[in-house]
Amino acid sequence: MSQQPSVLVRLCNWALHSEGSTRSSALIRICLVFLLWARWANELVLFREFATPDGLAYVLLGINFYAATTLMLIGLWTRFATAWTAVVVGSMVFYFGGSLARVPWTHHHTYLLAAATALCACTPCGKSYSLDRLLAVRRAEAAGTTPPPEVGNLWGLRLMSLQLSAIYFWGAVDKTTVAFLSGERMEHYLMWFYLGSDRPAAGWVSALLLAAAVTTVLLEYTLSVGLHIRRVRPYLVVAGLALHALFYVLVPVYTFSATMACLYLAVVDADRVHALIEQMQGRGRAS
Amino acid sequence: MQVLSQANRRRIRGVVFCLCAALMLLGPMATQVFDHHSKWLRPWQMFRDTGLQLLAVEFRVRQDGQERVIDRYQVLGYERATAPKWVRRVVKIRKLSRALCEALGPGTDLRIYAEWATLDGWQPRFAGEQNLCRHSRRKGR
Known part of the structure; x- marks a missing residue:
């Protein structure tokens, strides 16, 4: 009769009832641990804050950080370890960063890491590439049964894809100003990071900056929606990764680009990722 | 043993999904639309504040009613690539203008023409209104 109910049901199925390979979730889990270590491991070495007034809190934080992320990486009690890591990183962003005014811990790239870790705890990230998986396979072998399938509910990945959309959409909204779209804000960045206080003399630079600004904004709006459209997704994934690669080499984004690239695994069809891995390992398209 | 029934797990998952989705998709509105700042939303x-207050500068020496543009790097004896940050990336002018005045010698009439970076783009900041060497102080930036 009307299209509305079926769209809602499809949306609900997409969000909450999709089942698929757990390898994407596991890869995201592993990538996130390395990104967390890249960002924080050095700062949380126990001696750094040991003698400060908040030393005990930082030492406890460091111990929790290393223990939780190690378990998360090797995949032992994986869901618990990932949730534990999410709590630790969340406390770093909101309590240590927000309340104790450790401002660098509240930046966009650190918030994104915390959010991604929390969302990763909502995925079946321990069902692949983990000690949990190895133990499950061994148990199955000992019992003479087939190993449990690497399949789980993908609602956590759906949330990650929405997080990507939100970042692109609101990032584009923030840039939708005359100053940005005219290329002037781009010129500010160019001068701040590269040229210093001398405006570029060549006229083509202004044209290039204008084109870069408009392209960035258009691409961000497109990515916010297009990553969810199967037909255009492959092209947009390539375009998005290229955008983040440019950000990575041109401006100080810390772990932001790498985290975004890692989260792209959440928008790619999980079974397709599984099949590609099987293919890479010479085991054909189906597992 | 299942602590929660399948139906309850689904309900909880649905509620958590909706809350997270709403927080992620609508949370940024608080700051970006309503200008309400919260550490939770x-x-x-990104890079909203980067480059703000940067000056695009041109220093000129005024002599006999004529103005001549000077190269601040050359005057101060720096290479562009290795010059200190306060020479290369000008945000405050006191330290730089004092150094330039000292390098140019007494009696110099040094003027600054500059625009500064704002969220609304380039805005006029200085248009050679005053002789910097006359007003330069001994300390501070």
């Missing part, structure tokens, strides 16, 4: 305004 993350805006996505």
Whole structure:
């Protein structure tokens, strides 16, 4: 009769009832641990804050950080370890960063890491590439049964894809100003990071900056929606990764680009990722 | 043993999904639309403050009613690539103008023409209104 109910049901199925390979979730889990270590491991070495007034809190934080992320990486009690890591990183962003005014811990790239870790705890990230998986396979072998399938509910990945959309959409909204779209804000960045206080003399630079600004904004709006459209997704994934690669080499984004690239695994069809891995390992398209 | 029934797990998952989705998709509105700042609601305004207050400068020496543009790097004896940050990336002018005045010698009439970077783009800041060497102080930036 009307299209509305079926769209809602499809949306609900997409969000909450999709089942698929757990390898994407596991890869995201592993990538996130390395990104967390890249960002924080050095700062949380126990001696750094040991003698400060908040030393005990930082030492406890460091111990929790290393223990939780190690378990998360090797995949032992994986869901618990990932949730534990999410709590630790969340406390770093909101309590240590927000309340104790450790401002660098509240930046966009650190918030994104915390959010991604929390969302990763909502995925079946321990069902692949983990000690949990190895133990499950061994148990199955000992019992003479087939190993449990690497399949789980993908609602956590759906949330990650929405997080990507939100970042692109609101990032584009923030840039939708005359100053940005005219290329002037781009010129500010160019001068701040590269040229210093001398405006570029060549006229083509202004044209290039204008084109870069408009392209960035258009691409961000497109990515916010297009990553969810199967037909255009492959092209947009390539375009998005290229955008983040440019950000990575041109401006100080810390772990932001790498985290975004890692989260792209959440928008790619999980079974397709599984099949590609099987293919890479010479085991054909189906597992 | 299942602590929660399948139906309850689904309900909880649905509620958590909706809350997270709403927080992620609508949370940035608080700051970006309503200008309400909260540490719990993350805006996505990357590099919003970067480069603000940067000056695009040109220093000129005024002599006999004529103005001549000077190269601040050359006057101070720096290479552009290795010059200190306060020479290369000008935000405050006191330290730089004092150094330039000292290098140019007494009696110099040094003027600054500059625009500064704002969220609304380039805005006029200085248009050679005053002789910097006359007003330069001994300390501070």
